[in-house]
Amino acid sequence: MELQASICFLFFTFTFTTVFFLFSLSLFIIRLNPCNCDICTAFITRSWTTEFVNLSDWYTHLLRKSPTGTIHIHVLNNIITANPDNVEYMLKTNFGNYPKGKAFSSILGDLLGRGIFNVDGSCWNFQRKLASVELGSLSIRSHALNILGDEIQSRLIPLFTSVADNEDAVLDLQDVFRRFSFDGICKFSFGLDPGSLKPSLPVSELESAFDLSSKLCAERSMAPSTLVWKIKRLFNMGSERTLKSSINIVKRKADQVIKKRREMGSNSSNDLLSRFMGSISDDDMLRDIVISFLLAGRDTVASALTSFFLLLSQNPKVLNKIREESDRVIGSTRETVPSFEELKYLHYLHAALHESMRLYPPVQFDSKFTKQDDVLPDGTFVKRGSRVTYHPYAMGRMERIWGADSLEFKPERWIRDGEFKQESAYKYPVYQGGVRVCLGKELSLVEMKSVALCLIRRFDVRVVNPNQLRFAPGLTATVSGGLHAVVRRREYCV
Ligand code: HEM
Numbered sequence: 001m002e003l004q005a006s007i008c009f010l011f012f013t014f015t016f017t018t019v020f021f022l023f024s025l026s027l028f029i030i031r032l033n034p035c036n037c038d039i040c041t042a043f044i045t046r047s048w049t050t051e052f053v054n055l056s057d058w059y060t061h062l063l064r065k066s067p068t069g070t071i072h073i074h075v076l077n078n079i080i081t082a083n084p085d086n087v088e089y090m091l092k093t094n095f096g097n098y099p100k101g102k103a104f105s106s107i108l109g110d111l112l113g114r115g116i117f118n119v120d121g122s123c124w125n126f127q128r129k130l131a132s133v134e135l136g137s138l139s140i141r142s143h144a145l146n147i148l149g150d151e152i153q154s155r156l157i158p159l160f161t162s163v164a165d166n167e168d169a170v171l172d173l174q175d176v177f178r179r180f181s182f183d184g185i186c187k188f189s190f191g192l193d194p195g196s197l198k199p200s201l202p203v204s205e206l207e208s209a210f211d212l213s214s215k216l217c218a219e220r221s222m223a224p225s226t227l228v229w230k231i232k233r234l235f236n237m238g239s240e241r242t243l244k245s246s247i248n249i250v251k252r253k254a255d256q257v258i259k260k261r262r263e264m265g266s267n268s269s270n271d272l273l274s275r276f277m278g279s280i281s282d283d284d285m286l287r288d289i290v291i292s293f294l295l296a297g298r299d300t301v302a303s304a305l306t307s308f309f310l311l312l313s314q315n316p317k318v319l320n321k322i323r324e325e326s327d328r329v330i331g332s333t334r335e336t337v338p339s340f341e342e343l344k345y346l347h348y349l350h351a352a353l354h355e356s357m358r359l360y361p362p363v364q365f366d367s368k369f370t371k372q373d374d375v376l377p378d379g380t381f382v383k384r385g386s387r388v389t390y391h392p393y394a395m396g397r398m399e400r401i402w403g404a405d406s407l408e409f410k411p412e413r414w415i416r417d418g419e420f421k422q423e424s425a426y427k428y429p430v431y432q433g434g435v436r437v438c439l440g441k442e443l444s445l446v447e448m449k450s451v452a453l454c455l456i457r458r459f460d461v462r463v464v465n466p467n468q469l470r471f472a473p474g475l476t477a478t479v480s481g482g483l484h485a486v487v488r489r490r491e492y493c494v
Contacts (some may be wrong), residue, residue: 035074043073046154054471056364060394079293080365082394084401085377088426090368090388091434098388103367110233111213112248114285115206115292116439127289128439130332134275135439141340143270144328144443145450147187149337152454155197156180158366160459162199164487170464173309174481176200177302177451182207184447186298189290190257190273191196209249214295216241216243229481297440299476300362301447307360308353308452308482313463313485318411319456322349326453340394346449351414358402359409362470362476363372364393392430392475457460460488 012335042048051057059080059205062071069083081087081202090098099120108240112118116127134140163169176357179196186192186206193209194204216239232240261273264285273290280286297463312319325348330338367389376380382388399406402413414420431441455461463485 006243018230032319037074039071039073040075043075053468056393057392057469059365059391060397062443063391063394064398066353068380069400070376070378070380072380076387077385078389079376079380079382080389080391080394081376081378081380082391082401083376083378084395084424084426086380087390087395087429087433087466091426091429091432091436095435097374098368099371101350103226103369103387106226108217111217111250112292112295112480113288115288115290117292117296126438128436130276130279131272131289131439135271135443135475139270140272140275141443142444143414144188145337145340145446147184147191148447148450151180151184151187152337152450155183156451157454157458159197160455160487161489164489166461169445169487171482173461173463173485173486174302174306174479174482177305178299179207180451181301181305181447182210182294183296184301185294188271188297189293190254191261191269191271192253192257197471201482205249206253209246210255210294210298213243213250214299214475222473229366244488250291251287254290255283257287258283276311293440295475296438296443299474299478300440301428301444303362303477304353304357304444305448305451306467306479307477308356308448309461309465309485310466311356311359311482312456313354313394313461314466315408315409318352320455321411322452324354325349326457332457338453342445343446343449346453347415347418347420348411350420350445351411351450353445353452354423354430355409355411355415355422357430358396358428359407360477361392361396363432364477365389365391365469366429366432390429392428394425395429403415404492458490460490462486462488 042058048055048058052061060082063069063080063082070081070086072079073210098330100118101120105120108118114123114125115160116131156176160171163171176197179201182196184192185195185338192206194206195202196204196207217238220226223229229240232238233244236244236458261269261277267274273286276289280289289298312322313459325346326338329345330342367387370382370384370386370388374386376382376388395401397406405413414423424491425431431438463483465484472478472480
């Protein structure tokens with residue numbers, strides 16, 4: 001009887017898996033609009049991989065060649081642009097026609113719910129207004145600086161020091177910056193300290209569940225058809241089963257914090273959650289908002305810091321100029337984290353960070369879905385429902401935007417008369433731009449400048465494998481295999 005049951009079970013599993021596989025395959029084939037243009041053929045056959053390491057590098061190559069700075073991947077119904085006029089049009093002039101759209105929000109919906117990052121229309125508008133007021137307040141800024149100072153002094157510097165004192169040790173910079181930014185954004189958003197950067201580098205349950213959730217959500221977007229992951233979700237199978245349980249962990253943790261905070265009263269803390277509590281009574285909505293902040297503020301900062309240290313390791317002259325400037329502005333012996341005011345005078349450092357994100361933007365591309373038929377300023381016709389992607393990674397490498405030296409790391413291009421000069425957000429949409437520009441821009445720059453300064457002044461950091469970066473697929477640029485470095489104390493430093 002038992003044997004019969006096992007055979008039945010095996011038979012059922014085998015049949016179901018085969019049917020599911022065939023179904024996915026046929027969806028994949030159906031979805032491919034028949035097109036045999038060179039670009040679509042290279043995309044389908046993946047022949048681009050013989051010449052390029054990353055998909056973004058291939059798109060960059062195509063966009064540089066395109067007279068309009070725009071290409072169309074017909075099989076994906078995806079228009080990709082690196083044309084600043086088009087970017088301005090979709091992010092500002094005709095913003096209403098280019099929402100995130102249902103396709104995007106369903107991919108991240110299980111994790112982010114109705115959080116700001118994942119909604120359009122009035123729900124987005126309400127959160128945007130609320131968050132803009134809160135993030136603009138002086139008290140939240142000083143709260144952020146306190147968190148930052150504490151995390152740098154009590155965790156980041158001791159960790160670097162212990163690695164510097166061990167001759168054989170190599171540090172994965174990306175891993176360290178991810179831990180650092182996760183601790184910071186959790187404390188800032190809902191007053192929770194996951195302790196990821198403690199000396200033993202523990203794997204916190206929240207961090208691993210959050211990482212797995214965002215990775216699996218990103219993988220959804222790569223499925224040949226949304227039906228593939230939706231069916232897997234319906235039957236609670238494979239990666240969708242794992243996704244569900246990791247999302248549950250993230251939500252459960254957030255719910256616990258919200259419940260406790262309600263009991264203690266919203267005045268008991270200074271974080272974003274307490275501030276939002278005053279205006280929002282729906283706890284599910286509160287949870288969705290703080291989870292959106294975790295996603296927005298964590299990997300982006302870690303990614304930007306990782307590539308910044310890679311570029312500094314490859315460009316010692318820039319590193320020296322940053323050190324000279326900081327010695328001049330804040331003195332060579334100061335041990336504490338620089339103040340908000342002092343950071344404002346570090347024009348060269350500010351320029352170097354912008355230059356680094358020009359070449360390695362943390363969000364390499366970002367897509368919208370067209371509501372109504374439209375024509376972009378460069379003449380490209382956009383059919384209703386198509387996906388339109390602006391591509392900061394390609395834009396940073398376009399000669400027609402940045403000149404013949406576009407591939408060189410030159411912070412000086414951002415300096416005029418000794419001061420930092422901002423470029424148009426549509427030429428440099430690293431923080432997006434227009435109506436939905438990133439809300440954490442100022443905060444992230446303060447965070448990155450503080451970390452960079454505190455490390456650069458104390459340590460020499462040399463990346464050991466500075467070859468061409470291979471990026472792992474995901475929502476934010478992440479280097480496959482990490483970025484390993486040797487750390488040494490600077491002899492004459494504090
Ligand atoms: C180097 C660091 C950062 C970069 C490059 C960056 C970039 C971006 C980009 C490209 C978007 C638009 C995404 C989209 O609409 O699909 C965005 C949105 C957003 N960012 Fe950032 N971000 C950074 C750091 C932060 C931080 C630290 C926070 C929070 C403290 C934050 C909060 C947000 C929020 C709330 C949004 C959604 C805005 C809206 O939809 O109205 N970001 N960011």
